Structures are given as structure tokens and as C-alpha cells.
Amino acid sequence: MQFQLALVTGASSGIGEALARLLASKSIPLILHGRNEEKLHALAAEFADRVSVTTIATPLERRESLLKTIREQAPDLVINNAGYTLYGNAGNHPTQDEMKILEVNGAAPLEITLEAAKALLRKKKSGIILNVSSILGDFPSPGTSIYGASKAFVKSFSINLDYELAPHGIRVLVSSPGQVVTALAARAAKKERVTRKGPLLSPEFAAQQIWWQIEKQKAVHIFDWRYRWGTWITTHLLPKWFVKKVIRKWIQSREI
Numbered sequence: 629m630q631f632q633l634a635l636v637t638g639a640s641s642g643i644g645e646a647l648a649r650l651l652a653s654k655s656i657p658l659i660l661h662g663r664n665e666e667k668l669h670a671l672a673a674e675f676a677d678r679v680s681v682t683t684i685a686t687p688l689e690r691r692e693s694l695l696k697t698i699r700e701q702a703p704d705l706v707i708n709n710a711g712y713t714l715y716g717n718a719g720n721h722p723t724q725d726e727m728k729i730l731e732v733n734g735a736a737p738l739e740i741t742l743e744a745a746k747a748l749l750r751k752k753k754s755g756i757i758l759n760v761s762s763i764l765g766d767f768p769s770p771g772t773s774i775y776g777a778s779k780a781f782v783k784s785f786s787i788n789l790d791y792e793l794a795p796h797g798i799r800v801l802v803s804s805p806g807q808v809v810t811a812l813a814a815r816a817a818k819k820e821r822v823t824r825k826g827p828l829l830s831p832e833f834a835a836q837q838i839w840w841q842i843e844k845q846k847a848v849h850i851f852d853w854r855y856r857w858g859t860w861i862t863t864h865l866l867p868k869w870f871v872k873k874v875i876r877k878w879i880q881s882r883e884i
């Protein structure tokens with residue numbers, strides 16, 4: 629599929645930044661979103677000799693400018709990648725901070741997905757919307773509870789909207805990365821850096837996996853194989869009490 633215009637949210641860091649580089653290397657014109665305006669401008673300058681780049685710097689809690697661009701320009705590749713979490717028991721954070729996770733990780737990608745699909749339908753264009761979930765959307769995630777719930781929401785609506793929109797030439801795919809080395813964990817722990825246990829993936833690998841999924845139009849993709857196996861074992865074989873205990877300890881090791 630040859631894309632005419634791609635939007636990547638959260639392109640100013642981590643997986644989104646790697647995705648922006650990968651799409652630019654394929655000469656796909658870009659709309660890059662994030663909050664860090666300086667970083668977005670630096671990326672646009674880096675790609676200037678290859679592709680046209682529009683930048684939109686806005687928090688997803690105030691996304692009207694982004695939605696307006698989507699309605700007007702109907703990008704035929706939309707990657708809802710922006711997201712974040714907080715580590716620790718949800719009850720220990722201000723309620724409004726936990727509600728914001730649901731807003732940024734859940735409500736925003738849903739609204740962007742619906743508006744992007746409607747814009748494509750109006751212009752009688754086909755397209756792909758890929759939403760970035762997480763393996764933590766597949767099983768209990770105490771210690772990052774609202775994040776896990778928001779990612780389960782993203783996975784659920786993506787699978788259902790894909791069924792509804794596929795006959796119109798619009799696919800809604802969902803990607804579930806395992807642990808990727810980005811700023812996410814340190815931001816969640818409010819620390820300079822955190823040490824994470826288990827297999828670690830690079831943002832470049834994550835971007836390649838997402839591109840592979842787009843090319844194959846695979847509805848759901850967990851990466852890599854170790855996380856595919858881990859997710860299967862966790863959801864089908866292990867008792868829920870044990871999974872909760874292990875995940876809580878796993879997250880706790882990053883809080884200390």
C-alpha cells in the first residue's frame with residue numbers, strides 16, 4: 629500500500645520517533661504530533677530533504693487542532709502511539725492524574741480513530757489506523773492499573789472497529805509491544821532512569837514490527853516472540869492471583 633500522508637502521535641520520543649524516521653525513510657509525507665515542539669521541529673528539519681513534514685505540538689488533553697487537521701487532511705495512515713503511565717498503587721496518586729491516563733491513552737486514540745475513519749469515508753479513501761496498546765492490556769497490571777485498563781480498552785475498540793470498517797477499506801490494527809527501551813518507564817517512576825528486568829526491545833525494532841504489521845494488515849500483533857509466548861502462558865495457563873503478584877513485584881522493582 630502506498631500511503632499519501634501519515635500521522636504519528638507521540639513522535640517526539642521513543643517508539644514514535646523511531647516510527648517517524650522509518651516512515652520518512654520511505655518518503656511518506658508526515659504529520660508529526662507530540663508535546664515537545666523543539667524536538668518535533670528538529671525531526672522535521674532532519675527529514676526536510678526527503679519528505680514534507682507538518683508538526684502539531686499539543687497535549688492530547690487539548691487535541692482540537694490535531695482533530696481539525698485530521699478532518700481536513702484525512703491522512704491514510706494514522707498511528708496512535710502517544711501514551712504514558714504512572715507507577716505505584718492508583719490510590720496513592722491524585723485521582724485526576726489517574727483519570728488523565730485514561731484520557732490520553734484511551735479517549736484520545738478513540739476520538740482520533742473515529743474522526744480519521746470518518747474523514748477517510750467522506751473522501752472515499754481507504755486507509756490504515758494502527759493503535760499502540762501494550763501486553764499489559766492483556767492481563768492484570770496492579771502497580772500500573774489504569775494504564776493496563778486503558779490499553780485493554782484500546783485493544784478492544786480497535787478489534788471491534790476493524791470489523792465494522794474493513795468492508796469500507798479502512799483497517800484498524802492494534803499493536804502490543806513488550807518492553808521497549810524508551811523514556812516511558814523513567815517518566816512513570818518519576819526518576820532519571822530505571823532498571824527493567826526481562827527482554828528489552830529497541831524503539832527501532834518496535835517501529836519495524838509496527839511497519840511489518842501495517843504491510844501485512846495484521847489485525848493484532850504482539851511483539852516479540854518471547855512476549856507472544858509469555859502472553860499466551862499468562863492468559864491461558866497461570867492462575868490470576870499468581871500473575872497479579874508477579875506483575876506487582878515487577879512494577880515495584882522500578883519504583884524503588
Ligand SMILES: NC(=O)c1ccc[n+]([C@@H]2O[C@H](COP(=O)([O-])OP(=O)(O)OC[C@H]3O[C@@H](n4cnc5c(N)ncnc54)[C@H](OP(=O)(O)O)[C@@H]3O)[C@@H](O)[C@H]2O)c1
Nearest residue numbers: 638640642643663664687688710711762807808810811812
Ligand atoms: N516502552 C515500552 O516498554 C512500551 C511497552 C508497551 C507499549 N508502549 C506504548 O508505546 C507508546 C509509545 O511510548 P514510548 O515507550 O515510546 O514512550 P515515550 O518515549 O515516553 O514517548 C511517549 C510519547 O507520547 C507523548 N505523550 C505522552 N503524554 C502525552 C500527552 N499527554 N499529550 C500528548 N503527547 C503525549 C510524548 O510526548 P512528549 O515527549 O513531547 O511529551 C512522547 O512523544 C505508548 O502508547 C506506550 O504506552 C510502550
